[in-house]
Structure formats: structure tokens, C-alpha cells
Amino acid sequence: MTDWDADELRTLRAFFLDEAEEHLETVARELGALRTRSGEAATVTSLLRTLHTIKGSAGSVELPEVARAAHTFEDRLIELRNAPTTTEAALPSLEAALAQMRALVDGARSEVRAEPITALATAGEDGAAAPRSDRRAVERAVPGAEQTVRVEVERIDELMDAASELVFDRTRITRRLLDVETRAQALGDGELVRLVAAVQDDLEGLRRTSATLQDRIRRVRRVEIGRLFARLVQPVRELARKEGKEVTLSLDGEETEIDKALIERIAEPLLHLLRNAVAHGVEPPEVRQALGKPRQGMVSLTARQADDAVEIAVADDGQGIDLLGVRRALVAAGRVDEEAARALDEPSLYAALFEPGVSTRVAADDVAGRGVGLDAVREALARMHGTVSVTSHAGRGAAFTVRLPMTTAVQEALLFKVGGHVYAVPAARVHETCDVTLADLELGEDERLHVGERVLPLVRLGALLGVPPPPGASARRAALIMTAGDLEFAATCDKVIGPREIVVRSLAPLLSNLSLFAGATISGAGKVQLILDVTRLGEIARQGVHHDRPARALGLPRVLVVDDSRSIREAASLILAQGGYAADVVADGWEAWELLQDRPFLALVTDLEMPRLDGWELIARVRRSPELTGLPIVVVSSRAEATRARVVAAGADSVVDKPLRRKALLDAVDRAVSERATIPARR
Amino acid sequence: MSDVLVVDVGDRRVAVPVAHVRAISAAGFVTPVPTAPLPVVGVTQLRGQILPVLDVGQPPRIVQPQDPLLVLEYGPARAALVFTRLCPPDEAAASDGAPAEPPLERLDVGALFDLVRARAGAP
Structure with missing residues (x-):
């Protein structure tokens, strides 16, 4: 059937x-x-x-x-x-x-x-609407049958790139014109000054025309999301039938426009979420009846424009997320022990749903249960610089809200400096800038910034980006007050440069998964400037990345590997990846010490003999540091047996022999992490 | 040897398959990308295209604007490999198969890109 x-x-x-x-x-x-x-x-x-x-x-x-x-x-x-x-x-x-x-x-x-395309001839002859699958063929076969032309997305992108170059060119001309104006004024040449003013007027006209051109091209790229929603109805209906559930799918916001390039990429993540709503959320009809609910469950798929993003929500009126089940799944997957699982709060449990290998369904089947669904959703969304958030109420249902930034090729951005480099954020997301002093900062367990009467979650960009303030920097800082969803937060930087119109470019496919960046732009001088992802910054501000939930809040638990041998670094990195850890590698103790100041790590794996700062001194510094003293440390050494007692006395948790063996290294890291689990790795 | 370009990268000598080399260019301004994993040392732009700059030297250096780059392509991805010196064919040939100093390593561009992608994959 x-x-x-x-x-x-x-x-x-x-x-x-x-x-x-x-x-x-x-x-x-x-x-x-x-x-x-x-x-x-x-x-x-x-x-x-x-x-x-x-x-x-x-x-x-x-x-x-x-x-x-x-x-x-x-x-x-x-x-x-x-x-x-x-x-x-x-x-x-x-x-x-x-x-x-x-x-x-x-x-x-x-x-x-x-299978034959039976409807083509009919549509051509009497004008009757062809079935959807045949419309493309009809449009190709009958010129003028519809007032549309199909154009590959890449062609539109090329057009947009060319239009964007106009902005770049105009910026360059404006800069040069300013030089000419300065010279003309210095020379006291009134005629030249008037000419410059006339060219500036012309440039303003060019700005308006190029903005219109970009807007028109942008509209070409957008389609109503209803087209996608229509494709998702049938799979949901089919799944409900297979699961023996009675489900109504309601759609809203179908007129919301979304970039054509995103519409295909978002289809699978949304289908995953809808499947989950039907399979995990909505209860069987008899259970719903027993609970006093209507036999028919409700799943809704809604879209809306939210500032410079599109929000798509998949919600159901089912049982809500089984938090006990998530705790059990985490224990079963070996992520935490039972005591730690009990201590996890709701946001942490929701976040755990998106980790690989965590599933609340006991038996794997064709729909769900292997824990490879939601992590795929999160990864797919991250590739589009999108996010997903969860709300749930026991017995009343759950909602997964996807937020996709609507990036446009040309944006009004706010430029600022951190560590001597220029960064940008979309100006629409910044609603205030201010100067702050150290007295305004509340550092410690949860970092916050006092702005007048308000106390806002804080991200110190210098620390996040791992760059020290420039030489001679004063204790004064600038702060950007931004919003991400419903969160207002602050980010400190060294200096605000001001608003600029920028051309947004992709950061390059190899780096597209770096979630901190929404893209890049090129300055008039030809330098690449990075655009920070405000939604990601908001998440970091909310989670307090500098503090008690460091590495896991950012994804895989990160381990710092320090060894002056490239092959050992590579080997350790691969082994740790196999064990579910992400490794950052550096070549000596000094680099490691600098990195430890600025980023949180779950553990440190270090060699002993290294240039600049050796492993002994590195261990000593870590243990002396109030912030790092609880960091698990594993030493890798070709003389493990001979040095074991000294190394442990120096403060390391264990010693592993070189050449590295996977089991030995992973066992040592796992053990060190678990033994020090009660001691925060970093304040 | 005709299918490779041999370059010195710091103290390493690397043979890069010509099939994956799209251009040789100066590095220009290289912007560091915080959180990007080694061997990514930053990004630069070439005719408006943003390219990750990779340094497989040991240890990686601070790239100067005049430093030369090989623009590599593998599938849809591109990146720039910073090098210190392009070896003349006779010198490169002498390194091939002979016990040379430094030893010649063949660069697997696909594997290098996979490594970058994998390391950059964890947000």
C-alpha cells in the first residue's frame, strides 16, 4: 500500500x-x-x-x-x-x-x-497543468509556457560577485578621491575641490544603483520556503502510518523567503527533525487517549523572518524529551558516569542530544535509535552557519528551532580591532558600542559586563581569539552590545573602527566548519578581514566558555598535545580523534603555556624534552596556576619507566611510552580525565 | 620528476604533483585565523578568492607578504602552500631517489586537505 x-x-x-x-x-x-x-x-x-x-x-x-x-x-x-x-x-x-x-x-x-513522461504532450496541447515532476520538462520544451527562465545558482552567484565588485571598486575610488580632495585643499585649488565634490555626487549615484542591482539579484536567489514544506508533508504522513501514529502536520510561514542555495541543504535536517517528532515525540493514539490528550498528535512546521535570519521550528505536542533517557544514553555511551549524569542540567542534556552516538531509543530500527540523527542535523546546520535550539515540556511536547543566517553579498558591518587585526560583525546585530574599564568587568565563574544598570553575559574576544592586546594597550576596552536570538550580550575588543559597507565572501571550503566565522571580506588595501558569527558568539556568551563547561560546550572535548616531533604530534592527534577527542597540537612548551592561558582544554598530553620550555617546567607552571591546577596531564616519553616516579612527583597523572600505542594513550587520557573529573580543568 | 614541482618548505623538501598546482603567487597579507588548526597559518586572497594558507614546515613560520605560495586545488577545494624556494629541475632530480639532504617527500594534496578539513571540523 x-x-x-x-x-x-x-x-x-x-x-x-x-x-x-x-x-x-x-x-x-x-x-x-x-x-x-x-x-x-x-x-x-x-x-x-x-x-x-x-x-x-x-x-x-x-x-x-x-x-x-x-x-x-x-x-x-x-x-x-x-x-x-x-x-x-x-x-x-x-x-x-x-x-x-x-x-x-x-x-x-x-x-x-x-517511466514515460505522459503529461508532457497533454500540457503542451491543452495548457492543463502538468504534474509537478513534469513541469521542468514542460518549461524546457515549450518556450514561453511560463514567464520564467531557469538559471543555475552558480550563474546568479557570478552575477552577484560581479555586482559586489562594484562596491569594492567604489570604496577604492572613494579612498583615492579623499586623497585628491586633501591635495586640492592643500593646493587651494577651488576648481579641483568643486570637481571632487561633483565626482563624490556621482559616486553616491553609483552607490544607489549598485545597491538596487544587488537587491534585485538577491531577490532572484530567494524562494518561498513553502516549496520545501510541501515536499516534507508526504514523508511525515508515511512515517506516521508506519509508526502506527495519528499525526496532523500543520504548516505556517510558507511565504517566508529563503536563499535557493539553502533550500536544498536544509531539507534533510528538517526531515530528520520531523521524523524525530513523529517517532520520538508524538505518543501512540491509545497512550494519548489514556493521558487525556486528543488521539491525533500535532506536529507543526513553521518559518519566520527574524532579523537577519530565518527561523524554522519543528514542534510537537507529544511527551517531550525524555531527560532520564538522555542521562541513561550518556552513561551507556560512556560519556559520563551515573553521578555526573544526574548532575547535568536541562540545557546540558539538550546539548547532549546533538552529540554523536547518543540516542534515547533502545532498539535501533529504520527510523531512529543509533544516535546518528541529531548530530548530523547539527553538523549540517553548522555548515550553513545555522544553529538549532531545543525547548521541551514533559508531557506537552518539544520544539526544535533552526536559525539560518540570511547572508547577503553586501552588508553593513561594524569593524573593530582585536590583537591588531580587524574583524567585522553585521551592523544590524550590534545595537550599542561603549567604552569599558576593568572595573566594569565581572570576571570569574560567569563573566559579565556592567553597562549602566544592565549586567550582560560577556565574551572577551581577545581571550576567545587567542590574541593578546597590542603593545601599550591601556586598561580601557571597547565593548559591542549585540543580540543573538533573545540574548543580549557584550563582547570586548581593543577598538571600534566604525560601520562600513563590506562584500561578504566565503571563508573557503576547507575552513567552512570553523563555526566562529560567518565569512570574510577584503579591505580596500587587499587584506582579508574575518567576519565573526554573532549567533555563535551569543552561544559562547550563554555557555560561559571560559569557565566551568569549557571544551564540551564547544564540541568535541579538546586535548592539547605538545611535542617537538611532528610525527608524534600527528600520531597523538589521530589516536585522540579515534578516541573522540579533538586535538590541538603545538611544538613546544612555551606555545602550550600561551595557549593554555587563553583556551580551555580537557587535558594536556606533553613530551618532556622540548625547546624553549620543556615538559618539566610546563607541568610545574600548570600545577602552580590556580586556574589550571586541576588540568589532567599525560606525559609521553621514550623513557617512561625510568622517569615515571619523577614525572608523577612533578604533577603529571600518568606516563605513556613512545612509540605511541593507541590503547595506552587513550587509556591514560581517559583515566586522567575521569580521575580529575571532580576538579575543574580550568576556572 | 616531470609530474611534480619540488619546493623547499623550511627544512623539508617536498614534491608537489603538478596536476594539483593552479598558480604560483606571492603570499600578500596573510590574516591569522584564530581557532584554525595547523597547518593553517592564516588566509590570504588571490583575485578576490579567499584561500587558506598552509605551512607544512617545522615549525611553521610567520608568513611575509613576499613569500611565495603554490595555489593547490583538489576537487572543489583550494588552498595555498607557502614555500621558501622552488628547486631547479636539476637539483630536484638529484634529490629523487638518491639519499639527499633533506629527503624528498611527496605531498599527498588530498590527504593534506583531508587533514585540514578533519581538524577544522570540530567547532
Whole structure:
């Protein structure tokens, strides 16, 4: 039995097959990586996420054999994750699983292609509306049938880039004109001064024209989100049927406009959230009835424009998030022990939902339960510089709100300096700037800034960015008062430069996951200036990144690795990644000491013999520092046995032999972290 | 040897597959990117395109505007590799397969980009 008509199914499968092909390419690439980086946990996790996405989508487009194949593939990977030493042996069966999935996807594609486009002739002849799947063909085949032209997004981007260059050129001309004006005034040449003024008027005209041009191009890029919402209705209906649940999906804000490039990328994360709402949130009809609720559950999908972002909320009126279940899942995944789990507050538990491997569902099935859903959502959104937040009320439902910045190529930005470098934030997000002194800062457990009567959460940008104030800097600082969602917060910098019109550019694909940055711009002098992501800054201000929840609040727990041998740093970094830690590496004790002043770390892994500042002195400094004294320290040494007693006496928690062995290093770090878990690693 | 460019990067000698080299350029102003993992030492721009600047030397240096860069491309990603000196073909050939000082290392551009991507992946 199916809820799809033939055209709908063919359209959906065509979407799915395009996506599946990309996903299978990713799977193939990552299997190749597994072959060379044996058993790498991050690769296995990434593979699991990709397969989970394929599985969920295949089920939605009624390709159960593809979903089953993905499920089997997941099983094999999970076996591998649990016994990573068997990677080599497991690879043939993983590659066979990939081949099987490829064959199934190719088979499905052949079937889709073989179906005739029956509506094309009809639409051309009598003007009747063609089924949605055939409209594209109609538009191509019947020129003028609709007053539209299909243009690749890349072409629009090129157009926007060219229009943006106008701003860049105009800025440069303005700067040079200022020089000319200064010279003309110095020479007392009134005619030249008048000419300069006339050119300035012309430049203002150019500014208006280029702004109009950019606005028109921007509108071309935007589409109503209702187009996407319409595609999500059927998968939700189908899932509810499979789950034996009665669900009404309500849509609101379909007219909200969103960038075309985002609409395809946001589809999967939203589908994940909707699946979760149906599978995890809404109770079965008989349970709802027993609870005094209507048999039919309600899932809503709403969109709205919020400042310079679009907010999309997926909400349900089900049981709410099972906080006890999240605590159990965290313990089961080995993230925390039972006592620590009990101590976690609601925001921490919500945040844990987005971590890899955490699922509240006991039995894995085709829909959910392997803990590879919400972390994929978070990662996908992070790639778009988006965020997701959660609210939940026991027995009354949960809401996941996605916030996507609507970046435009040209923005009014506020420029400021930190550590001698110029940074920018969108001016629309800054509603006040002020000068502050040390007396206005409240440092300690939760850093805050006193601004008049208000006390605001604070982010010290110098500390966050790891840059010291410039030489000769006074105790005075400037502060930007910004808003991120409903949070008003402050960020201190060295100096506010002022508002400027900037051309926003991508930071480069390799760095697109650095969530602190929303992009970059190029100054009139050709320097790259980084644009900070205000939403991310708001999160950091809310979480108090400098204090009691350091590394986990920013993602993977970070470990600082210090060794003057590149191969040891690389090896340690890889091993730690396999153990679920992110490693920052530096080449000597001095660099490590500087980094420890400015960033929080979960643990320190250090060599002993290093230039500038050796491991002995580094350990001594850490233990003497009131802020760092509880930091877990693991020493790696080629003379572990000989130095063990001295190293432990110096303050290290354990010593590991070189050459590094994965188990030994991970055991040592895990043990040191867990033994010092009650001592904050950093104030 | 014709399929590689041999460059010195600090005290390392690296063979870079020509297939992945798109341009040789001066570094220009390199802006540090806080939180970016090594070997990323900053970003620069080349004709309006923002490029991560990578330094695989040991230890990484502060890149000066006149320092030369190889613009590398692998799939859709681009990055600039800072180097200290382009080795002439005869010198490069002498390094190939012979016990040379420093030893010649072949740069796997895909693996280098994967490493950067993986390290930058944790927000």
C-alpha cells in the first residue's frame, strides 16, 4: 500500500537518487580513508551518519531494499566501531555492502528513467497543468509556457560577485578621491575641490544603483520556503502510518523567503527533525487517549523572518524529551558516569542530544535509535552557519528551532580591532558600542559586563581569539552590545573602527566548519578581514566558555598535545580523534603555556624534552596556576619507566611510552580525565 | 620528476604533483585565523578568492607578504602552500631517489586537505 501517486513517487525518487549518488560517493571516499587510516573513529561515525541519512530517505521514497541495505551496512560499521582492530578484515564486506547499495540505487534510477513522461504532450496541447515532476520538462520544451527562465545558482552567484565588485571598486575610488580632495585643499585649488565634490555626487549615484542591482539579484536567489514544506508533508504522513501514529502536520510561514542555495541543504535536517517528532515525540493514539490528550498528535512546521535570519521550528505536542533517557544514553555511551549524569542540567542534556552516538531509543530500527540523527542535523546546520535550539515540556511536547543566517553579498558591518587585526560583525546585530574599564568587568565563574544598570553575559574576544592586546594597550576596552536570538550580550575588543559597507565572501571550503566565522571580506588595501558569527558568539556568551563547561560546550572535548616531533604530534592527534577527542597540537612548551592561558582544554598530553620550555617546567607552571591546577596531564616519553616516579612527583597523572600505542594513550587520557573529573580543568 | 614541482618548505623538501598546482603567487597579507588548526597559518586572497594558507614546515613560520605560495586545488577545494624556494629541475632530480639532504617527500594534496578539513571540523 502506498500514499504516493506515481508522479509524486517518481519525483521524490529522482530527488533521492541524486542525493543517494552523492552520499555513496562520500561513502566510497570514506571507505578509502578507512583503508589508509585504519579504524579511524571519526570516519566510522561520519559513515554511520551518511548511511543513516540514506536509510531514512530511502524509506521515505519507498525503496525498502535500499533502506535495508543501508541498515545492514550500518550493522557492519557498528561491529567495526566496537572492534576497531578488525578494520582490515572488515573492509571487503563493507565494500561489498557499498557495491550492493550502488546496484540497488542504479536499479532504482533505471526504473525512474524508464517511466514515460505522459503529461508532457497533454500540457503542451491543452495548457492543463502538468504534474509537478513534469513541469521542468514542460518549461524546457515549450518556450514561453511560463514567464520564467531557469538559471543555475552558480550563474546568479557570478552575477552577484560581479555586482559586489562594484562596491569594492567604489570604496577604492572613494579612498583615492579623499586623497585628491586633501591635495586640492592643500593646493587651494577651488576648481579641483568643486570637481571632487561633483565626482563624490556621482559616486553616491553609483552607490544607489549598485545597491538596487544587488537587491534585485538577491531577490532572484530567494524562494518561498513553502516549496520545501510541501515536499516534507508526504514523508511525515508515511512515517506516521508506519509508526502506527495519528499525526496532523500543520504548516505556517510558507511565504517566508529563503536563499535557493539553502533550500536544498536544509531539507534533510528538517526531515530528520520531523521524523524525530513523529517517532520520538508524538505518543501512540491509545497512550494519548489514556493521558487525556486528543488521539491525533500535532506536529507543526513553521518559518519566520527574524532579523537577519530565518527561523524554522519543528514542534510537537507529544511527551517531550525524555531527560532520564538522555542521562541513561550518556552513561551507556560512556560519556559520563551515573553521578555526573544526574548532575547535568536541562540545557546540558539538550546539548547532549546533538552529540554523536547518543540516542534515547533502545532498539535501533529504520527510523531512529543509533544516535546518528541529531548530530548530523547539527553538523549540517553548522555548515550553513545555522544553529538549532531545543525547548521541551514533559508531557506537552518539544520544539526544535533552526536559525539560518540570511547572508547577503553586501552588508553593513561594524569593524573593530582585536590583537591588531580587524574583524567585522553585521551592523544590524550590534545595537550599542561603549567604552569599558576593568572595573566594569565581572570576571570569574560567569563573566559579565556592567553597562549602566544592565549586567550582560560577556565574551572577551581577545581571550576567545587567542590574541593578546597590542603593545601599550591601556586598561580601557571597547565593548559591542549585540543580540543573538533573545540574548543580549557584550563582547570586548581593543577598538571600534566604525560601520562600513563590506562584500561578504566565503571563508573557503576547507575552513567552512570553523563555526566562529560567518565569512570574510577584503579591505580596500587587499587584506582579508574575518567576519565573526554573532549567533555563535551569543552561544559562547550563554555557555560561559571560559569557565566551568569549557571544551564540551564547544564540541568535541579538546586535548592539547605538545611535542617537538611532528610525527608524534600527528600520531597523538589521530589516536585522540579515534578516541573522540579533538586535538590541538603545538611544538613546544612555551606555545602550550600561551595557549593554555587563553583556551580551555580537557587535558594536556606533553613530551618532556622540548625547546624553549620543556615538559618539566610546563607541568610545574600548570600545577602552580590556580586556574589550571586541576588540568589532567599525560606525559609521553621514550623513557617512561625510568622517569615515571619523577614525572608523577612533578604533577603529571600518568606516563605513556613512545612509540605511541593507541590503547595506552587513550587509556591514560581517559583515566586522567575521569580521575580529575571532580576538579575543574580550568576556572 | 616531470609530474611534480619540488619546493623547499623550511627544512623539508617536498614534491608537489603538478596536476594539483593552479598558480604560483606571492603570499600578500596573510590574516591569522584564530581557532584554525595547523597547518593553517592564516588566509590570504588571490583575485578576490579567499584561500587558506598552509605551512607544512617545522615549525611553521610567520608568513611575509613576499613569500611565495603554490595555489593547490583538489576537487572543489583550494588552498595555498607557502614555500621558501622552488628547486631547479636539476637539483630536484638529484634529490629523487638518491639519499639527499633533506629527503624528498611527496605531498599527498588530498590527504593534506583531508587533514585540514578533519581538524577544522570540530567547532
